[in-house]
Amino acid sequence: MALVFPFPTPFGLGDMVWSVHQALIVDALAAVGVHLYCRKNEPEDYWKLSAVLLALPLVPASLLTHHIPSLLLCLFIAFAVFFAALFSSMMLYRISPLHPLAGYPGPLLWRVTKFSAAYYGAFGKYHIKLKQLHDRYGPIVRIGPNELSIVQVELIPQILGSQGMPKGPLWEGRRILPSKNFNINNHLIGVRDLQRHAQLRKPWNKAFGVGPLKDYEEMLRSRAGMMGSRLDEICGEGVGRVDLTEWTSFFAFDFMGDIAFTSDFSLLQNGDVNGFVRDMEEAQSLPTIVQHVPWLAKITRVTPFLGTKLRKFGGFALEQAKKRAGKPMLKKDLFYHLIQAVDPEFMSNPLPFIMANAVLTILAGSDTTSSSMAMIFFNLLREPRCYKKLQKEIDVSVAEAGGSIPSMEKLGQLPYLNAVINEAMRLQAPVPTSVQRAPKIGSGGKMLGSMFLPEGTNVQVPPYVLHRDPRYFYPNPDSFWPERWLSQESWASGDDGDASDRNGQEGAGGIIHERAAFIPFSTGPAACAGKPLALMELRYVTAMLLRKFNFAFQAGFNAEKWEAGLADRLTMFRGPLPVEITRRGSI
Numbered sequence: 001m002a003l004v005f006p007f008p009t010p011f012g013l014g015d016m017v018w019s020v021h022q023a024l025i026v027d028a029l030a031a032v033g034v035h036l037y038c039r040k041n042e043p044e045d046y047w048k049l050s051a052v053l054l055a056l057p058l059v060p061a062s063l064l065t066h067h068i069p070s071l072l073l074c075l076f077i078a079f080a081v082f083f084a085a086l087f088s089s090m091m092l093y094r095i096s097p098l099h100p101l102a103g104y105p106g107p108l109l110w111r112v113t114k115f116s117a118a119y120y121g122a123f124g125k126y127h128i129k130l131k132q133l134h135d136r137y138g139p140i141v142r143i144g145p146n147e148l149s150i151v152q153v154e155l156i157p158q159i160l161g162s163q164g165m166p167k168g169p170l171w172e173g174r175r176i177l178p179s180k181n182f183n184i185n186n187h188l189i190g191v192r193d194l195q196r197h198a199q200l201r202k203p204w205n206k207a208f209g210v211g212p213l214k215d216y217e218e219m220l221r222s223r224a225g226m227m228g229s230r231l232d233e234i235c236g237e238g239v240g241r242v243d244l245t246e247w248t249s250f251f252a253f254d255f256m257g258d259i260a261f262t263s264d265f266s267l268l269q270n271g272d273v274n275g276f277v278r279d280m281e282e283a284q285s286l287p288t289i290v291q292h293v294p295w296l297a298k299i300t301r302v303t304p305f306l307g308t309k310l311r312k313f314g315g316f317a318l319e320q321a322k323k324r325a326g327k328p329m330l331k332k333d334l335f336y337h338l339i340q341a342v343d344p345e346f347m348s349n350p351l352p353f354i355m356a357n358a359v360l361t362i363l364a365g366s367d368t369t370s371s372s373m374a375m376i377f378f379n380l381l382r383e384p385r386c387y388k389k390l391q392k393e394i395d396v397s398v399a400e401a402g403g404s405i406p407s408m409e410k411l412g413q414l415p416y417l418n419a420v421i422n423e424a425m426r427l428q429a430p431v432p433t434s435v436q437r438a439p440k441i442g443s444g445g446k447m448l449g450s451m452f453l454p455e456g457t458n459v460q461v462p463p464y465v466l467h468r469d470p471r472y473f474y475p476n477p478d479s480f481w482p483e484r485w486l487s488q489e490s491w492a493s494g495d496d497g498d499a500s501d502r503n504g505q506e507g508a509g510g511i512i513h514e515r516a517a518f519i520p521f522s523t524g525p526a527a528c529a530g531k532p533l534a535l536m537e538l539r540y541v542t543a544m545l546l547r548k549f550n551f552a553f554q555a556g557f558n559a560e561k562w563e564a565g566l567a568d569r570l571t572m573f574r575g576p577l578p579v580e581i582t583r584r585g586s587i
């Protein structure tokens with residue numbers, strides 16, 4: 001007996017008697033049709049797409065009701081066949097020679113789904129996995145159905161440089177909060193339109209120009225001074241025991257509060273009593289997974305209990321920005337400079353832009369810097385030879401500066417200090433992966449050297465992998481060896497100290513040092529806007545701490561275990577770094 005399907009069906013198909021085979025073929029063909037259509041026209045509106053995917057199998061289900069009495073069973077069969085056909089079509093296409101990325105090597109699972117990347121993202125090991133993939137497959141690896149990872153220095157200008165491409169969809173995937181206060185078009189870091197990005201970037205470039213940096217310098221000295229005094233109190237007359245990961249985070253957050261909107265987060269003073277640092281760190285876990293699958297982020301955005309931590313932190317930062325907007329100018333902070341720099345013709349109401357970007361400052365500027373500081377000290381403590389050498393350089397420069405930490409210009413010229421900072425950022429890149437670009441929407445694609453990258457394809461340039469590539473940094477790309485950053489003439493002539501400085505090399509020959517492959521801040525028009533400030537912080541705080549204290553790992557600390565526990569969660573996350581500190585000199 002044929003049942004009448006309760007939904008109207010197109011062309012009266014439901015009233016015709018189709019065989020089960022015919023109905024299932026229609027079902028499967030509809031699924032393949034959806035796949036072919038979406039392949040050509042990447043769907044922007046996932047809600048509409050979901051509605052279509054749920055509606056289409058209803059038609060074959062209605063055809064089946066002529067043969068199968070249970071409506072539920074008809075629906076089950078129709079949906080199962082539809083989705084099985086849809087996924088098979090997608091998978092077969094992704095591994096077929098017809099796919100535009102078919103010629104690039106990569107593991108099968110990664111070629112068919114981005115969930116492979118999300119899996120490693122979930123454990124914070126995406127950077128390690130990418131390195132393994134490049135070691136196995138070479139400089140260009142297919143790491144997703146439509147994504148390549150490229151570790152080839154000659155291609156960097158065409159990917160990230162001024163002739164390069166706009167951001168990829170990764171930042172859309174990292175945005176797990178609804179857009180009301182975090183409009184992606186106001187958020188410099190996530191904007192995918194090159195023109196819009198260039199407009200938004202102008203105020204940032206001005207806000208980090210020479211003049212504003214002078215204003216931030218005063219805030220830096222005062223905040224770093226506070227860090228020194230607090231650690232001094234902990235030392236007392238004996239040995240202080242602290243977690244350096246925690247203290248560098250306190251410093252970096254407090255300083256970003258100063259910089260962004262003259263707001264005192266008081267972490268150095270009171271610790272993380274409100275859980276802001278913890279919340280922000282924990283909040284990164286979800287975006288680290290869903291950044292690989294941007295449509296998942298759309299679901300997380302409308303799921304109330306997901307992203308609570310980030311919501312709480314975002315709410316707090318926004319509150320600070322609003323408070324700042326209501327205050328007269330206290331200090332020339334970033335808020336002040338951004339307002340000054342906004343072109344009134346471009347933005348009649350700059351406040352949403354300023355708010356979004358003040359919040360971005362906290363997110364982009366705090367954990368990156370504190371991660372770098374922790375890596376600098378971790379590596380120095382593991383390599384006492386480098387520690388002593390740097391301490392000596394700083395002592396001499398402090399003496400030359402009349403007993404105080406030298407000027408920012410002078411710190412920028414200290415060879416070993418800068419070599420140590422670079423080497424720490426080379427080995428444990430503070431942003432290990434997540435530098436992604438994609439051909440401009442509507443452009444059809446982009447030539448990269450002799451390769452054609454079709455629109456809809458994304459490219460990543462993972463700093464962690466690039467920095468450890470022996471084609472660019474040799475010898476011992478996986479070891480901490482600051483001397484590789486010193487001028488090769490001075491190194492070869494032995495001016496830099498004892499023979500162990502040479503890392504087993506007898507002459508400058510055989511050393512490879514490709515600076516263009518060093519991109520901890522990325523490069524090109526969308527490179528880190530805060531780089532000059534970040535370097536100022538790293539130089540000043542490292543010099544101040546090494547001058548004021550002696551550091552040593554606490555007993556029982558396992559450096560290998562700590563390093564193995566590092567996790568890629570946009571920034572390089574690290575566990576507690578327990579150190580002992582004793583006073584050495586006053587400044």
Ligand code: HEM
Binds near residue numbers: 436
């Ligand atoms: C050691 C510290 C830092 C590192 C390693 C770092 C690294 C990066 C990287 C890799 C990017 C992504 C660029 C891309 O996709 O190509 C970025 C973007 C950005 N960073 Fe930083 N950053 C640091 C500190 C800071 C600070 C202190 C600030 C602000 C005060 C800041 C503000 C930004 C902004 C606004 C962007 C977006 C730039 C754009 O899209 O045009 N960063 N940073």
